[in-house]
Amino acid sequence: MNSVAFLLIAIITLAGALAAAALPRLIHAALSLVVAFVGVAASFFLLGAEFVGLVQVFVYVGAVAVLIVFTILLTRREVTGERGINWGGAIVALAVFGGLLWTILKTKSLALPAPQIEPxxxxxxxxxxxxxxxxxxxxxxxxxxxxxxxxxxxxxxxxxxxx
Amino acid sequence: MDPTLQLFLIISTALFSIGLLAALSRRHAIFILIGIELMLAAANLNFIAFWRFGPPPQQPTGVLVAIFSIAIAAAEAAVGLALVIAIYRHYHTTSVDKLDHLKG
The missing domain is CATH 1.20.5 (Single alpha-helices involved in coiled-coils or other helix-helix interfaces)
Incomplete structure (x- = not known):
């Protein structure tokens, strides 16, 4: 596994996901979601599960994203009145992230390299x-x-x- | 340095938290569905990572669970978006703040 490819994929995935969660316009968020899904599919390829990566591209990028875009177009008449960010949700998400990150970093047996496997x-x-x-x-x-x-x-x- | 299991778990944790943030802090129903999809993708990434880093010889169990989970996620997205369209036709809104008719 290539660490440069991993870094690139991680940045693309997380940037797409953050944009999907934070962008105010719904259609922009849906298109950023496609970027995040492509990043997840790329990391499946990197992990050696090519078939799941292909399924991910077909199902998510091909079907679910189109479904979301169609729904946005069908319900577009409403002007989205998002009143800023909800801080309660942000705090809960940060707490979950912090707790999980602490657990992962604390567990020493997780820092193992990838074994050789047959494809x-x-x-x-x-x-x-x-x-x-x-x-x-x-x-x-x-x-x-x-x-x-x-x-x-x-x-x-x-x-x-x-x- | 090759990426370890820890790094993949950190990425998937970040993805899950971003999905949770989108599901909890946005008021538009489609944003909540987007957050749920992100969380499902993070779970799939975990399955594949644990499968890849498991001790050999490996059964393809993790991969199969991920495939089934993708299929269920597709069904969930179809039903969820149909619900959004049905609600929009009734109430002419997709903001979950205004859908409090069951609150009593």
Missing amino acids: LTVKRIGEALMTNYVWPLQCVGLVLTAALIGALVLVMEEKREEK
């Missing part, structure tokens, strides 16, 4: 999905179908009443 091929993932994980796979398929039908019903209901 995780798509063939191995596919075999695992089709043998040991076939029931979770079917359940996730069911959940996805139910969620998408539910989303459609939620959005369509109002239209039916209007007619």
